[in-house]
Amino acid sequence: MPPSIPAPSSPLLELVIELDRTAKRPLAVQLADALRRAATRGQLRTGDRLPSTRALARHLSVSRTVTAAAYDQLHAEGWISGRRGSGTYVTAAPPGSEHSHRGGEVQEEATPSFRVLLTPGAPWAEGVDRAAWRRAWRAAGDRAPDTLPHRAGVPEYRAAVVEHLLRHRGLVVEGPAENSVLATGGTTSAVAELAASVLPRGARVAVEEPGYQRAAEALCAVGIEVVPVPVDHAGVVVEDIPEHVSAVYCSPAHQYPLGGRLPARRRIALIERARRSGWLIVEDDYDGELRYDVAPLPVLASMAPDVVVHLGTTSKILTPTLGVGWLLAPERVTEAILEYRERTGTRPAPAGQWLLTELARNGDLGRHLRRLRRELSGRRELLVNALGRAGIEPVGDRAGAHVVIPLEEASAERATIAALREHGVVVDGLARHHRFTQQWYGVALGYAACSRRELLETLPLLVREFTGK
Template structure:
């Protein structure tokens, strides 16, 4: 896929990294990967490598240094985890951290989001179709929010108009009748923030079961709160209930659209999960991150509708609208809601009101409902485009007709890495499933998003990907 006009692609051979004097010694007691990561880290700190510099692929660097590719891949993995670089292993990896005193120069797209490396098409999951937001409705909601005037204090539960809007939204788009209406709904700053609050207010020191592969920011939030996370296998239909270990206090899952594999939890497993939770005293934390976005059938019922006594339901505007609002919601049993409110009182915390006001205005004018209908139509067509192009070369993808990504399987880790690197060489930013595992990798392939690009960019990018798979 050619870069857009004015955006010259930097060949791997011209990477500043290849001009550095890197010395790796097998006589050194440390592994070669550790030595390499240390020297690259130091080069970035000194300014020899600067934010935005493109790094060579793991294969190219291994050949340059005359070492095994596993050495360069391990070094890149370490630097990625530390935040020095971004992207995937091999080509398409960029330095992200500048030395002290420098300012970042990354451009911002028309939608106000980071467009990724210059001249590349971003096909990663977890990104909403922000360009589809009606700009007139967006401006109207922000003007109305400004007209409401500043608040003298924050409601710990969230603004009443926002919580009323969430109750109406859950009824219309998720089929959930909220018992006790808005009193059982709390505004949140998003899913990760809600998990941190649950960890502080409700959970104790027993482990929490989390889908594997799964949402690693949830894993990170739970671990940051000092909790032990136990991975639970998933298959193409979601979490495998009989593999959840005994002794956990909660199970975090995404039953409507498992992230990242894209399956929906069958009715029988839902019943089994609820029954085990009631017998064992678990909480089920239901992440309904994009449950509104289905294209084959009506949105699936949420777990909270069948088991409000043991389910904490989390929703967010980040995937259906934009992360700009920074708001979500939590619906849970009365004792959970009460404990979170008490925690907010003790700590003086509450989610920001600005995004709540805007969402309430979008809902009040009917703009939220119109936006969701538009998103469903657009993403349904984009999904069909992806499936058809890849299917034309005999490449199968899986994942429900929902959300904004599908999974393109590969046979093993090498196949996944090769496709990511070859894609990057052709201007595609791809997301391997390795990143979505907390433990040893069990699933191999790409989590292929189709919402971040324009329709034209997506069409061109998928044609390139189809050729690479063919």
């Protein structure tokens, strides 16, 4: 019988591994085979941390010599590797495994096990004040359970969003919030609802290329045809948007992933074309609160509330734990979404809404945003200055939580990502942000999810990889 399983400190200790002590095959060989099988089945994944040989020996009631020999064999074969001061990790899965490398890239689900996470789109979660976080949860927990669902969102949450948009985005919401502001489950969720309730099936929607692929996938999932629109260093190229589309999805405040800011002239041209052609403009303001040089340009929704659907999220400024965002749109759009929610029985979960409401009510949200801007501005300066001294000029405005390092070709992008991963540093390439033929090559470096110490320690490695010196 296998030994009982203790409280796990590694995925490996959650597995039942049977070793036949009567067999002729050595126990170390049996153990190595069992670990390979676990990786093949997806029970162990690339990036998983393994227990020490001593801890595994105690867990299996075998000699440490057995576990050490099994690890040595797997290390020699390239399945695992050790990192000084960190431990032993799974570095590859057997060919054919669903968790093996694809196209030379480690799958996204493995990234949390790596030493330093430098991917864009992740927030500064460690900067959330824990006392404020607990205080908000306690206050939210004091709310009485609801009898009926809030299809549009919790009223107090929607009022907090209106105040947030005014203070941090300079957007004045005219009229009662219940006619124009809805709670959402986040940006992708909002796009999916728009596609299902407002856009006709088979409609064509113009999407930035490169751009946010989850939004594109949400559109395609309900039968919308995604049409690529090129971007440059200033954002979407308005004159290249096809005529016969129903909507345009864009990120004008901080184009994702290249980081450009759509200038006033293009904003006006985009609005004029939308009104003339009957388009909806879907404005993804995913990190519009994070600007470090000048005040952000007015959001499109303040310039053209009749044709703009404005989307915001808490995932980048706080944490994806909340799973909430907001949508500001013309009344005809919000009515269609509410009808869709009523028909399907869906609505965004209220728990995250109550928490955000409490953070805003106590002033903790505003304090967090001020700390967040100071911290990320400082981190961006550290990163850009270190790269600049080496002659590397990143792409992107002084905003947000990532920069892009341009490269000349796809092979250089893949090689750089792979080389950094060998050192336990996870970055993002521009390839996966293209839906069609790749036009931009480079690496996107996020600087929010890691600690400042990790960023400082990683800077020399980044410079070395990008300069080849």
